Amino acid sequence: xxxxxxxxxxxxxxxxxxxxxxxxxxxxxxxxxxxxxxxxxxxxxxxxxxxxxxxxxxxxxxxxxxxxxxxxxxxxxxxxxxxxxxxxxxxxxxxxxxxxxxxxxxxxxxxxxxxxxxxxxxxxxxxxxxxxxxxxxxxxxxxxxxxxxxxxxxxxxxxxxxxxxxxxxxxxxxxxxxxxxxxxxxxxxxxxxxxxxxxxxxxxxxxxxxxxxxxxxxxxxxxxxxxxxxxxxxxxxxxxxxxxxxxxxxxxxxxxxxxxxxxxxxxxxxxxxxxxxxxxxxxxxxxxxxxxxxxxxxxxxxxxxxxxxxxxxxxxxxxxxxxxxxxxxxxxxxxxxxxxxxxx
Amino acid sequence: xxxxxxxxxxxxxxxxxxxxxxxxxxxxxxxxxxxxxxxxxxxxxxxxxxxxxxxxxxxxxxxxxxxxxxxxxxxxxxxxxxxxxxxxxxxxxxxxxxxxxxxxxxxxxxxxxxxxxxxxxxxxxxxxxxxxxxxxxxxxxxxxxxxxxxxxxxxxxxxxxxxxxxxxxxxxxxxxxxxxxxxxxxxxxxxxxxxxxxxxxxxxxxxxxxxxxxxxxxxxxxxxxxxxxxxxxxxxxxxxxxxxxxxxxxxxxxxxxxxxxxxxxxxxxxxxxxxxxxxxxxxxxxxxxxxxxxxxxxxxxxxxxxxxxxxxxxxxxxxxxxxxxxxxxxxxxxxxxxxxxxxxxxxxxxxxxxxxxxxxxxxxxxxxxxxxxxxxxxxxxxxxxxxxxxxxxxxxxxxxxxxxxxxxxxxxxxxxxxxxxxxxxxxxxxxxxxxxxxxxxxxxxxxxxxxxxxxxxxxxxxxxxxxxxxxxxxxxxxxxxxxxxxxxxxxxxxxxxxxxxxxxxxxxxxxxxxxxxxxxxxxxxxxxxxxxxxxxxxxxxxxxxxxxxxxxxxxxxxxxxxxxxxxxxxxxxxxxxxxxxxxxxxxxxxxxxxxxxxxxxxxxxxxxxxxxxxxxxxxxxxxxxxxxxxxxxxxxxxxxx
Numbered sequence: 001x002x003x004x005x006x007x008x009x010x011x012x013x014x015x016x017x018x019x020x021x022x023x024x025x026x027x028x029x030x031x032x033x034x035x036x037x038x039x040x041x042x043x044x045x046x047x048x049x050x051x052x053x054x055x056x057x058x059x060x061x062x063x064x065x066x067x068x069x070x071x072x073x074x075x076x077x078x079x080x081x082x083x084x085x086x087x088x089x090x091x092x093x094x095x096x097x098x099x100x101x102x103x104x105x106x107x108x109x110x111x112x113x114x115x116x117x118x119x120x121x122x123x124x125x126x127x128x129x130x131x132x133x134x135x136x137x138x139x140x141x142x143x144x145x146x147x148x149x150x151x152x153x154x155x156x157x158x159x160x161x162x163x164x165x166x167x168x169x170x171x172x173x174x175x176x177x178x179x180x181x182x183x184x185x186x187x188x189x190x191x192x193x194x195x196x197x198x199x200x201x202x203x204x205x206x207x208x209x210x211x212x213x214x215x216x217x218x219x220x221x222x223x224x225x226x227x228x229x230x231x232x233x234x235x236x237x238x239x240x241x242x243x244x245x246x247x248x249x250x251x252x253x254x255x256x257x258x259x260x261x262x263x264x265x266x267x268x269x270x271x272x273x274x275x276x277x278x279x280x281x282x283x284x285x286x287x288x289x290x291x292x293x294x295x296x297x298x299x300x301x302x303x304x305x306x307x308x309x310x311x312x313x314x315x316x317x318x319x320x321x322x323x324x325x326x327x328x329x330x331x332x333x334x335x336x337x338x339x340x341x342x343x344x
Numbered sequence: 345x346x347x348x349x350x351x352x353x354x355x356x357x358x359x360x361x362x363x364x365x366x367x368x369x370x371x372x373x374x375x376x377x378x379x380x381x382x383x384x385x386x387x388x389x390x391x392x393x394x395x396x397x398x399x400x401x402x403x404x405x406x407x408x409x410x411x412x413x414x415x416x417x418x419x420x421x422x423x424x425x426x427x428x429x430x431x432x433x434x435x436x437x438x439x440x441x442x443x444x445x446x447x448x449x450x451x452x453x454x455x456x457x458x459x460x461x462x463x464x465x466x467x468x469x470x471x472x473x474x475x476x477x478x479x480x481x482x483x484x485x486x487x488x489x490x491x492x493x494x495x496x497x498x499x500x501x502x503x504x505x506x507x508x509x510x511x512x513x514x515x516x517x518x519x520x521x522x523x524x525x526x527x528x529x530x531x532x533x534x535x536x537x538x539x540x541x542x543x544x545x546x547x548x549x550x551x552x553x554x555x556x557x558x559x560x561x562x563x564x565x566x567x568x569x570x571x572x573x574x575x576x577x578x579x580x581x582x583x584x585x586x587x588x589x590x591x592x593x594x595x596x597x598x599x600x601x602x603x604x605x606x607x608x609x610x611x612x613x614x615x616x617x618x619x620x621x622x623x624x625x626x627x628x629x630x631x632x633x634x635x636x637x638x639x640x641x642x643x644x645x646x647x648x649x650x651x652x653x654x655x656x657x658x659x660x661x662x663x664x665x666x667x668x669x670x671x672x673x674x675x676x677x678x679x680x681x682x683x684x685x686x687x688x689x690x691x692x693x694x695x696x697x698x699x700x701x702x703x704x705x706x707x708x709x710x711x712x713x714x715x716x717x718x719x720x721x722x723x724x725x726x727x728x729x730x731x732x733x734x735x736x737x738x739x740x741x742x743x744x745x746x747x748x749x750x751x752x753x754x755x756x757x758x759x760x761x762x763x764x765x766x767x768x769x770x771x772x773x774x775x776x777x778x779x780x781x782x783x784x785x786x787x788x789x790x791x792x793x794x795x796x797x798x799x800x801x802x803x804x805x806x807x808x809x810x811x812x813x814x815x816x817x818x819x820x821x822x823x824x825x826x827x828x829x830x831x832x833x834x835x836x837x838x839x840x841x842x843x844x845x846x847x848x849x850x851x852x853x854x855x856x857x858x859x860x861x862x863x864x865x866x867x868x869x870x871x872x873x874x875x876x877x878x879x880x881x882x883x884x885x886x887x888x889x890x891x892x893x894x895x896x897x898x899x900x901x902x903x904x905x906x907x908x909x910x911x912x913x914x915x916x917x918x919x920x921x922x923x924x925x926x927x928x929x930x931x932x933x934x935x936x937x938x939x940x941x942x943x944x945x946x947x948x949x950x951x952x953x954x955x956x957x958x959x960x961x962x963x964x965x966x967x968x969x970x971x972x973x974x975x976x977x978x979x980x981x982x983x984x985x
Binding site: 143145146147149161164245246248252263264266270274275306309312313 | 350354356357358359360363366367370409410412413416417420421422423426427430431558559853855859860910911
C-alpha cells in the first residue's frame with residue numbers, strides 16, 4: 001500500500017481515507033484524532049474526537065463541555081482499530097497530553113508527530129521515537145540556526161536578573177498551555193520558591209496541570225495585587241500581554257519571553273523583549289534531524305515551519321522527503337507573539 | 345569569555361541607562377582581573393588589534409556548513425556574525441554527518457524494514473556514545489543530571505506505550521554537548537592572543553575558539569574580532585559604571601583615564617580600596633567639562649544681569665584642546681570630545697596650531713574665508729574614516745576658544761570665569777594663530793537687550809557668523825570651572841526653534857518603560873501629487889511631550905488605527921480626521937533616505953493641536969523654502985572659494 005493511500009493532505013487537514021478520520025483538522029469534520037490541545041491543532045466543532053484524556057480535558061477547558069459531538073480517550077500505547085487502520089498514540093513531549101499518532105495499515109506505518117520536542121520537560125511525558133516507514137515531522141525550527149540549548153541555563157539567566165533588579169517586576173511571556181507550566185516547573189527546579197504570579201488568562205490551565213499532579217509551588221493571581229507588591233517577583237503572562245497596557249500595573253517591568261524564536265536577535269528586538277529566554281516546546285534543528293534519523297523512516301513528510309531546509313537536509317541524507325503544504329498551523333504561537341495588545 | 349558574552353547579550357537588549365550601569369557594575373563585581381579590565385577596554389574602544397573581515401568569517405562557515413542551509417539561515421537571520429554563531433557545528437560534527445550518535449541512514453534503496461533494523465542497531469551505539477559524553481562532562485551537566493534524578497514525573501504521565509524510548513539519554517548528551525568539553529577561552533586569552541596573532545593564523549585560531557564557545561559566546565567573539573560591537577554602550581557609560589562600582593565620582597575616573605591602559609588592574613585596585621589612586625602621567629589629559637542648564641523664562645527674575653557675561657552659543661562641536669610636554673620635552677597635542685573621547689585623529693589640520701602648553705575649552709567650527717559655516721557644513725567633516733587633503737582644504741577647521749583650564753602647568757579651574765577669561769585672551773594672542781580665535785562676548789544692559797541680541801545675532805556683533813549661532817550662553821563672572829552641570833553657574837539660552845504643524849501618520853511602540861505606549865511618531869506634511877493632495881512623512885519624534893500628553897496620544901493611536909504592521913500602527917490621517925502635532929526642530933538637511941528628501945535635526949513634539957484639522961497642517965513647500973534659504977547661503981560661501 002502506498003503511504004498516500006493511507007494519509008493524504010486535504011484542505012481540512014491530514015485525512016485518513018481507509019480509517020475515515022482526520023488528524024488535527026482545521027475545519028469541522030465527522031471524526032478527528034487530535035495530537036494536542038493547542039488551538040491550531042485542537043479546534044471545536046467536530047463530530048467525534050479521539051485524543052488522550054489530557055487533551056480532551058484541555059479542549060473542554062478551552063471550548064466548554066460541548067466542544068464535540070462525542071469524545072473518546074485513548075492512553076499512550078493503547079491500540080485502536082478505526083476502519084481498515086490501526087492507530088496507536090505515543091508521547092510527543094510537547095505539552096501535557098500531547099501525542100504522536102501512529103497509523104498502520106497492513107505492513108505500512110506512518111507516524112504523524114504533531115508538534116514535538118525531544119528534550120526533557122518536567123510537565124509532560126517524554127518523547128518516544130517510534131520506528132516507522134513514513135515520519136511526518138513539524139519544522140517550526142527547521143533551520144540550523146535554531147539550537148535551543150539548555151533550558152535550565154535560561155532560567156538561571158532569569159533568576160540572576162531577578163536578583164540583580166529586586167525593585168523591578170519580571171514579566172515572562174509564555175504560551176498559556178504548556179510553556180507557562182514548564183517555565184514555572186523549571187524555576188522551581190532551580191530552587192526559587194517565592195510565589196509566582198499569573199495573568200488571568202493562564203490561571204485555569206495552570207490549575208489543571210496542578211490537578212494532574214504536577215507540582216508548581218505557590219501561585220497567585222496578579223489581579224488585585226498592589227503595584228509595590230509586584231516588585232522583585234516573577235509574573236507569567238501570555239506573550240501578547242507583555243507589551244499591553246496591562247503591564248502598566250508593574251513597577252519598571254523587565255520584559256522576558258520564553259520561546260525558541262528568542263534565539264534570533266532581530267525577533268527578540270522586534271517584540272521589544274529585554275530578556276529573551278530560549279526555551280522552546282518544539283524540537284530544535286538538532287532534535288529534528290536526530291529524531292528523523294531515529295525513526296528509521298525512509299520517507300519524510302515535512303509540515304508547518306521551515307520546510308525547505310529540512311526537506312533539503314533529508315535529501316542530502318538520502319531520504320525521500322517532501323513538504324506537505326498544510327495550512328493553518330502555527331497560528332496559536334504567531335498570534336501570541338507580543339506584537340499587539342488590544343485596548344478596550 | 346562566556347560571562348563577558350552574557351553581559352554583552354544582556355546589555356544589547358537593555359534600554360535603560362541605569363539598568364545598563366547596574367549590569368556593568370555587577371559584572372565588575374563578579375569577574376576578577378584581568379578579564380574585567382579587558383571587558384572595560386572592549387567597551388571603551390581601547391582595544392587595538394587587526395579586525396577580522398566578514399569574508400574570513402564567511403569562509404569559515406562555508407567550510408563547515410551545507411551552502412543551501414547556510415543561505416536559508418543567513419536569509420532568515422540577516423546578520424552574518426549571528427548566523428555563523430548560531431549554526432556553527434558542534435565539535436566533531438560535520439555537515440554531511442547527521443547528528444553525532446546517529447549515523448546517517450543508508451542512502452541505498454534498501455527496504456524500509458532493513459533500514460529500520462540497521463538504524464535500530466546503530467542507535468545502540470549512539471546511546472553508548474552519549475553515556476560517554478555525559479561521563480566526562482563539566483559541572484553544568486551534573487546540574488542537569490541532578491535535576492533529572494530529583495525529578496519525579498507523576499505516574500499518570502508516564503507513557504504506557506511500547507515505543508522506542510531511547511532519546512532521553514542522548515537528549516541529555518545533546519544539550520550538554522552545547523557546553524563543550526574543552527574549557528572555553530577567557531576574554532583575556534582572546535584579547536592577548538589577538539594582539540600577537542599573525543594574519544595567516546587567525547582563521548584557525550578563530551575556528552578553535554568557535555568550537556569551544558556556546559552560541560552567545562560565539563556571537564560575542566565575532567562581534568569583538570570584527571570590531572562591530574554596537575550594543576548601545578558609550579565609553580563614558582562604561583567608565584561611569586567602573587566609578588560607581590568603586591563608589592567614586594565618574595569625573596575622577598575620567599581625569600585619570602588617559603594615563604591608564606588595559607587591563608586596568610591599577611584602576612580596579614583603587615576602586616576596590618586595595619591600592620592608591622593611579623596618577624595620570626598623561627602630558628595632555630582630559631579634564632571633565634562644565635555644562636550649562638537650559639534657561640527658562642521664570643529663571644530670569646532671580647538673576648542679576650551684572651553677575652553674568654554673555655557669549656554666542658556656537659552650533660559646532662564642543663572640544664577640549666590640550667597641549668603638554670612629555671618626559672622627552674616633546675609637545676603632545678590632543679583634542680577631546682566633551683565626553684573625553686580622543687578625537688585628535690579626525691582633525692590633524694588643527695594640531696600644529698596648538699603649539700603652547702595649555703588646555704582650551706572651545707568650539708570646533710569650519711571657517712571659510714573668515715566666515716563660520718553652519719552645522720550642516722561642519723557635519724560633512726565629521727565621522728570620516730580617512731581625512732583626505734581635499735577634505736581638509738574644503739572644510740578648514742577652526743577653534744573658537746571660550747575658556748582656559750590650564751596655562752602651561754598651572755591649573756586655572758579654581759579661578760573665577762572673569763579671571764580665566766583674562767588669561768584666555770592673553771593665551772590666544774600669544775598663540776597668534778589664524779585657526780584659533782576668541783569667542784566674543786556680547787555687551788548687554790538688561791535681559792531685554794540680550795533677548796534682542798539673541799533674536800538678531802548678526803546685528804548684535806556676530807555679523808556674518810550669525811548663521812552658526814544657535815543662541816546665547818550666560819556665565820557667572822565668579823564661577824570656578826566645575827565639572828558636570830552645576831546649578832546656576834552657566835546657562836544656555838537657545839534661539840527659538842523652527843516650528844511646523846505636521847500630521848501624525850504612524851506610531852510605534854517605545855522601549856523599556858514605554859513598551860506599552862505608542863511613543864515614536866512619524867509625522868508628515870501635505871504635498872501635491874498625481875493622486876491629489878497627500879501627506880508625505882518628514883520626520884520622526886519620540887520626545888518633547890509630557891507624560892500626560894503621551895497617554896493622550898497613546899489613546900488616540902489605539903482608537904484610530906487603520907492598519908498594523910508588526911509593532912507599527914498606521915494612524916488615520918485624512919484632511920478632516922487625524923491628529924496635528926506641532927513639531928519643533930533645529931534645522932533641515934537634504935536626505936536621500938526619506939521620501940520627502942528632507943531630514944530634520946533634533947525634531948520633538950512641541951504641542952498637540954487637537955484644535956486644528958489635519959488639512960490646515962503645513963505643506964512640504966514651507967520646508968523646501970527653509971531648506972533653500974540654507975542652501976543658497978551655503979552656495980554663496982562655497983562659490984567665493
